[in-house]
Amino acid sequence: MIDRKSRPAALAGLLCIGLAACGEEQKTAAPPPPEVVVQVIKPEPVPSIVELPGRLQAVRTAEVRARVDGIVERRLYEEGTDVAAGAVLFQIDPRPLKARLDAARAALRRAQAEATNARRDVERFRPLVARNAISKQEFDAAEARLAQAQADVESAEAQVEQARLDLGYATVTAPISGRAGRAQVTEGALVSASQGTLLTTIEQLDPIYVNFSQSSGKILQIRKDIESGRLRTPELEQIQVSIVMEDGTVYGKQGRLNFLDMAVDPSTGTVSLRAVVPNEERILLPGEFVRARVDVGANPNGITVPQKAVQLSAESASVLIVGDNNVVMQRPVRLGDLLGDRWIINEGLKPGERVIVEGLLKAQPGARVKVTEAQAKPAGAAAPPAGQGQDQAQGQGAAPVRQ
Structure with a gap:
């Protein structure tokens, strides 16, 4: 029995023991598991970009070059503008070329006159050789002169045609439609057909x-x-x-x-x-x-994870997954291309596995965590401009070696 005098002391002692026990219990109680957000791996069509x-x-580039010798008289287009096929670009002095055409036409008329005379000789000699009034040799010579005269006519016609073409080349036109560039020659410049003087360039x-x-x-x-x-x-x-x-x-x-x-x-x-x-x-x-x-x-059965879920090192890449009993495990993966803000996973993950996408700093391999499932975002959604994702990846660490 505890007398009345010692009862307050006993109560005080019991109170101290209770407080000590509470403090000991607080010291030994395990902290709650950290909370993480996971994404459940689901195959989905993943574009390969x-x-x-x-x-x-x-698409088409034409170098406009001189096709005749002469002096450039005028530039007839505006540099840096669009021109249509056939538009006149330059005018080369046509007077020497016109004189050459006139000379070729005169030579053609002379050849035609000689051919006409040779044809008449053959027509006169044909009945005479039949009556043996002239020798066969003279008749053969007349026919040879006619053939030569006809060949001279054809040659003169070709010279006329060439002179006509040269006169046409004095007017330089655009071979294609497109943007005409800067003129490479100015008025008064001597251009050469043999050297192929560049006048300008047209690009479609x-x-x-x-x-x-x-x-x-x-x-x-x-x-x-x-x-x-x-x-x-x-x-x-x-x-x-x-x-x-x-x-x-x-x-x-x-x-x-x-x-x-x-x-x-x-x-x-x-x-x-x-x-x-x-x-x-x-x-x-x-x-x-x-x-x-x-x-x-x-890829109809592709796998992607957010870029922030991938841990990069100099030679490898890995993710943290939540296994049985909500225990964290580290899993190496083989990365594909970066699609917007998501990595394409070529190897290392299977459908149904849970990848930690938020709370990575609090999750340690082998520890238990409290799991919250995130809403999966389709691959390629809200993709940043090209190159931005790669810069972010490099900011996380050294780029992994892809196989």
């Missing part, structure tokens, strides 16, 4: 070509993916190509692939490709460097 550097080229800018190249290894991989069914691609003429300008903006109209070389350049190990792009507003200019985004096709 290859971005390559390229250069623009005019609508449509316009984009020339680029791809490594032979990548071409081989694409062919293997097509054969295995991992990639469904349209016909060559149906493959769409987008143009990314030097400032990163995407050109408003898409082109189509129209040429694939069947040989590999031995000096670079690449295959040449070409696309044709509409250019009605003349925004694209020949010689300009651009980036071509080629829509090769689509």
Whole structure:
């Protein structure tokens, strides 16, 4: 029995013991698992887009050169403007050429007169040789003179035609429609047909070509993916190509692939490709460097994860997945191309697996986490301009080596 005097002390002791027990329990209680957001892997059609550097080229380029010798009298076009086929560009002094044509016509008339005289001789000699009034040798000589005179007529006619052509070449016209460039000669300049003096250049800018190249290894991989069914691609003429300008903006109209070389350049190990792009507003200019985004096709069962979910190192890439009992595991993956803000996963993930997309800093391999499922975003949705995704990836670490 505890007497009344010792009861307060006993209560105080019990209170201290209770407080100590509570503190010990607080110290040994495990902290709650960190919360993470996961994305459940689901196969979906993933477009295969290859971005390559390229250069623009005019579809048709005509170098307008002098075809006769002479002095340039006038330039009859405005430099840097569009000209139609047949439009007059330059006028070369035609007077010497006209005099040459007149001389050729006079030579033709003289040859025709000689041929007429030779024909009459043959007509006179034919009945005489039948009566043996003249020798057969004289008749044969008359026929030979007629044949020679006829040949001289044909030669004179060719000279007239050539002189007529030369006179026509004095008026220099545009061989094609397009944008006429800067004049290479001025009025008073002497031009030469033998040297082929360049007068100006005309380029057809609508449509316009984009020339680029791809490594032979990548071409081989694409062919293997097509054969295995991992990639469904349209016909060559149906493959769409987008143009990314030097400032990163995407050109408003898409082109189509129209040429694939069947040989590999031995000096670079690449295959040449070409696309044709509409250019009605003349925004694209020949010689300009651009980036071509080629829509090769689509993988019907592709896998993508957000870019922020991938951890990059100098030689590999990995993601954190949530396994059984909500335990975190690290999984190495093989990356494909960067599609907008999402990496294409070529190898390492299976449908149904849960990839951590938010809370990576709080999740440690082997630890348990509290899971919240994110709403999956379709592949390629809200894709940033070309090149932006690659810059973000490089900001996370060294780019992985893709196999």
